[in-house]
Amino acid sequence: xxxxxxxxxxxxxxxxxxxxxxxxxxxxxxxxxxxxxxxxxxxxxxxxxxxxxxxxxxxxxxxxxxxxxxxxxxxxxxxxxxxxxxxxxxxxxxxxxxxxxxxxxxxxxxxxxxxxxxxxxxxxxxxxxxxxxxxxxxxxxxxxxxxxxxxxxxxxxxxxxxxxxxxxxxxxxxxxxxxxxxxxxxxxxxxxxxxxxxxxxxxxxxxxxxxxxxxxxxxxxxxxxxxxxxxxxxxxxxxxxxxxxxxxxxxxxxxxxxxxxxxxxxxxxxxxxxxxxxxxxxxxxxxxxxxx
Amino acid sequence: xxxxxxxxxxxxxxxxxxxxxxxxxxxxxxxxxxxxxxxxxxxxxxxxxxxxxxxxxxxxxxxxxxxxxxxxxxxxxxxxxxxxxxxxxxxxxxxxxxxxxxxxxxxxxxxxxxxxxxxxxxxxxxxxxxxxxxxxxxxxxxxxxxxxxxxxxxxxxxxxxxxxxxxxxxxxxxxxxxxxxxxxxxxxxxxxxxxxxxxxxxxxxxxxxxxxxxxxxxxxxxxxxxxxxxxxxxxxxxxxxxxxxxxxxxxxxxxxxxxxxxxxxxxxxxxxxxxxxxxxxxxxxxxxxxxxxxxxxxxxxxxxxxxxxxxxxxxxxx
Ligand SMILES: [Zn+2]
Numbered sequence: 001x002x003x004x005x006x007x008x009x010x011x012x013x014x015x016x017x018x019x020x021x022x023x024x025x026x027x028x029x030x031x032x033x034x035x036x037x038x039x040x041x042x043x044x045x046x047x048x049x050x051x052x053x054x055x056x057x058x059x060x061x062x063x064x065x066x067x068x069x070x071x072x073x074x075x076x077x078x079x080x081x082x083x084x085x086x087x088x089x090x091x092x093x094x095x096x097x098x099x100x101x102x103x104x105x106x107x108x109x110x111x112x113x114x115x116x117x118x119x120x121x122x123x124x125x126x127x128x129x130x131x132x133x134x135x136x137x138x139x140x141x142x143x144x145x146x147x148x149x150x151x152x153x154x155x156x157x158x159x160x161x162x163x164x165x166x167x168x169x170x171x172x173x174x175x176x177x178x179x180x181x182x183x184x185x186x187x188x189x190x191x192x193x194x195x196x197x198x199x200x201x202x203x204x205x206x207x208x209x210x211x212x213x214x215x216x217x218x219x220x221x222x223x224x225x226x227x228x229x230x231x232x233x234x235x236x237x238x239x240x241x242x243x244x245x246x247x248x249x250x251x252x253x254x255x256x257x258x259x260x261x262x263x264x265x266x267x268x269x270x271x272x273x274x275x276x277x278x279x280x281x282x283x284x285x286x287x288x289x290x291x292x
Numbered sequence: 293x294x295x296x297x298x299x300x301x302x303x304x305x306x307x308x309x310x311x312x313x314x315x316x317x318x319x320x321x322x323x324x325x326x327x328x329x330x331x332x333x334x335x336x337x338x339x340x341x342x343x344x345x346x347x348x349x350x351x352x353x354x355x356x357x358x359x360x361x362x363x364x365x366x367x368x369x370x371x372x373x374x375x376x377x378x379x380x381x382x383x384x385x386x387x388x389x390x391x392x393x394x395x396x397x398x399x400x401x402x403x404x405x406x407x408x409x410x411x412x413x414x415x416x417x418x419x420x421x422x423x424x425x426x427x428x429x430x431x432x433x434x435x436x437x438x439x440x441x442x443x444x445x446x447x448x449x450x451x452x453x454x455x456x457x458x459x460x461x462x463x464x465x466x467x468x469x470x471x472x473x474x475x476x477x478x479x480x481x482x483x484x485x486x487x488x489x490x491x492x493x494x495x496x497x498x499x500x501x502x503x504x505x506x507x508x509x510x511x512x513x514x515x516x517x518x519x520x521x522x523x524x525x526x527x528x529x530x531x532x533x534x535x536x537x538x539x540x541x542x543x544x545x546x547x548x549x550x551x552x553x554x555x556x557x558x559x560x561x562x563x564x565x566x567x568x569x570x571x572x573x574x575x576x577x578x579x580x581x582x583x584x585x586x587x588x589x590x591x592x593x594x595x596x597x598x599x600x601x602x603x604x605x606x607x608x609x610x
Contacts, residue, residue: 081549081606082540086525103610135605142602164493164515166525169539170551173493173515174604177501180473181601187474204515206466207454207494212474226466226494227456235456245461255464 027051043262052219052262054199057108057123060158064121064266069112072120072147073140078105081135082169090167093129101127105136106161109144111153115270115282119156120148124205126160133205134165138175141209145182154192154273159210163203163228176208183212192276194269197224197247197256215272216256218247219265224256303338306331343560346510348536348545352518354510355489359564361571362421363390363405363448366488369571370578371396371403377434379426383463386427388419388455389499391434396446396578402438404431404499405448405488421490422455425468428498432472435479444482444582447499452517454495469498476501477601480594482585484578486556487511487543488563503597504581505551507543508570509558513551514541551604554581 025034030049039046043063044053061069077094084090106128111120122144124131141157148155165172186193195213197206199222207226210216218224225232225245233240243249250256260268270282310331317324346354354360367374371394378385391404406423409415431447438445454465476483476499485502491513507513516524518536523529546552556577563570585593 075610076607077610079606079608082538084538086531086535086538087527135607138605139607166516166521166539168605169515170513170541170546171549171605173497174551174601176470176494176497177473177477177601178604180470180501181477181598184474184477185598188478204494207469207498208473209470211464211467211470225461226454226469227461231456232458232461236458240458244458249462253462253464255467 028053045262050220050261052199052221054126054160055262056127057104057125057158060123061108061110061121063262064114064119064156064158064269065110065112066114066116067112069110069121072109072111073143074104074109076105076136076140077103078134078136078168080167081171082167084167084169086167093167097128101125104128105140106131106133106165107137107140109140111144111147111151114156114266114273117154117270117273117277117279118151119154119273120144120151121156121158123158124160126162126200129165130162131160131205132162132165132172133175134168134172135175137165138178141179142182145179145186148191148193149182149186149189152189152191154194154277155186156194156196156269157209157213158196158198159201159205160198161201161203161205161210163205173204176204179209180212183209187212192273194272196265196269198222200224202226202228211255213257214276217265217268218250218256218259219262220247220259222247224250303335303342306335306338310335340560343562347533348512348539348542349518349533351510351542352512352536354562354564355512357562357564358410360489361563361567362410363407363450363488365567366405366448366571366574367392367394367403369568370575371401372398374403377437378430380429380433382429383426386419386424386430387417388421388423388451389427389431391431396575396582399444399582401444401446402434403446403448404434406451406496406499408450408489419455421451422453423451423495423498424455424457424460425463425465428454428468428472431499432468432475435476435483439479439481442481444484444585445479445502446578447483447485447502449485449487449491449496449499449513450489450511451492451495452490453492454498469494472498473501477598478594480590482582482593483597484581484585486574486578487513487552488574492517501597501601503585503593503600504553506554506556506577506581507546507552508556508563508574509543510562511543512541513543513546514539 023036027046029051032048044055080090107122107124109122122141193214195210195216197218201210201224247259374394376392390407394403406421407418408421409418435445483502484504485500487507489511518532521535522531543555556573559566559569
């Protein structure tokens with residue numbers, strides 16, 4: 001699976017012998033050898049050190065949605081508005097991305113129930129040209145936000161993006177405006193919007209919908225920023241401090257509301273939504289802290 | 293590109309010819325006025341053609357020309373009664389963006405824009421027109437002040453981009469830009485944005501969610517600089533000419549992509565050759581668009597603004 005950073009080359013000779021890579025993985029941070037099925041059960045969070053491996057859009061949809069969901073705008077495909085050719089033509093890059101990550105461009109848009117609450121959910125896919133925002137990403141998110149508005153369903157967007165889709169030039173930039181226009185309408189209608197920021201969320205996505213949640217939630221240690229770390233280092237000509245632009249740094253500087261372990265993510269989102277919507281506390285919480 | 297360079301060579305040979313002809317005529321007391329006029333007409337035509345056929349990278353150079361008028365130069369010429377207002381009420385004043393009340397044809401408007409410096413000292417103060425979050429927060433504070441009092445907003449865009457630095461990240465550059473985008477979408481007063489020089493990515497768009505978006509003829513507006521794009525996609529900064537062409541960042545390109553609503557003409561040779569004439573053309577364009585926007589109700593105007601941005605982009609339904 002492409003979402004997992006392949007750590008196999010780091011295994012020592014002794015370990016390599018008896019570790020079929022499709023059954024075991026090694027934690028990229030603590031080095032713990034993990035049984036794949038156990039890791040999957042744990043939402044790809046290392047049971048030993050809580051390192052959050054990147055997961056696919058499909059995994060996030062399964063994480064949030066109770067059972068069945070409807071896919072929205074699944075048939076939208078990028079055009080090539082600029083006839084863009086760098087070292088290869090943009091359509092070739094799109095084909096390669098589709099083979100690698102599927103035909104949904106860099107975002108999936110669905111609706112379904114989250115802890116019994118009807119919601120709209122968009123999840124970005126970093127595997128598709130670095131989660132870059134082109135016309136299709138902007139259009140899918142704007143349409144989903146309009147569906148949220150029409151159905152008065154809360155909107156949740158899980159972001160993971162390197163920023164703009166350069167091959168769509170100015171039209172890529174305008175998707176920031178387009179999505180913000182859609183969120184302005186949700187905002188005025190009093191419909192909850194939760195932004196979930198995952199590793200990495202930078203550039204135009206951060207500077208539009210990812211930072212506009214009524215509540216902004218980040219996974220631990222995710223890289224989150226406007227400019228990428230390399231651009232900043234080149235600009236200020238010094239190395240960046242440890243932990244700069246990580247979730248914990250953003251929490252400290254007041255940019256996000258809280259950090260949550262992926263294993264608690266759905267529960268925490270449900271809790272916040274239930275407050276906003278005037279619904280009773282989620283079941284686990286009511287049982288755990290039963291007032292009676 | 294190559295064609296224009298040939299044109300430029302031809303033009304300078306033509307100018308040499310005219311000079312030589314005049315010298316020879318003067319030495320020998322000959323009347324060559326008709327011939328000279330013919331050649332000069334031809335030279336003027338060539339000059340105009342090569343100006344109108346600037347390559348994308350030449351437009352980028354024009355847009356960044358150090359003698360080009362900046363925001364305050366336009367405020368001086370196209371507006372009167374300017375009162376600059378400072379500060380985001382939270383951290384500091386950012387001189388990379390200037391804002392304030394001004395009048396156009398006697399009518400009060402909130403005018404604001406990125407401000408570059410004329411020399412190194414001023415550029416240090418203005419950070420080369422690259423705002424920090426507090427610059428955007430100041431601009432939003434004053435847009436909302438214009439909203440409160442029911443006056444139009446005019447923004448002038450001229451920035452290489454929002455500043456990518458430590459303090460900017462700490463104080464939420466992304467959040468400041470994002471909030472401007474959403475809050476500009478919500479305004480009920482008329483909003484006109486004009487790209488006067490460099491429209492550098494999100495740092496430009498943060499003043500650009502407007503009812504009408506105009507570009508001066510030699511300004512550029514792009515998701516990334518040609519240099520940055522070349523370094524990432526071509527893996528060499530040397531490809532910046534190619535990147536500039538590929539990005540489609542000139543005013544005519546953006547008009548064709550339906551991203552901008554109008555192009556403001558510059559004098560022959562560019563805005564830097566005649567500040568007064570350029571500011572005059574800007575003023576005429578602003579008055580025309582303001583009059584058109586006045587004819588629409590606030591709700592309808594906002595709906596039209598939303599529809600405009602909602603339509604941007606290109607996709608196919610498979
Ligand atoms: Zn671990």
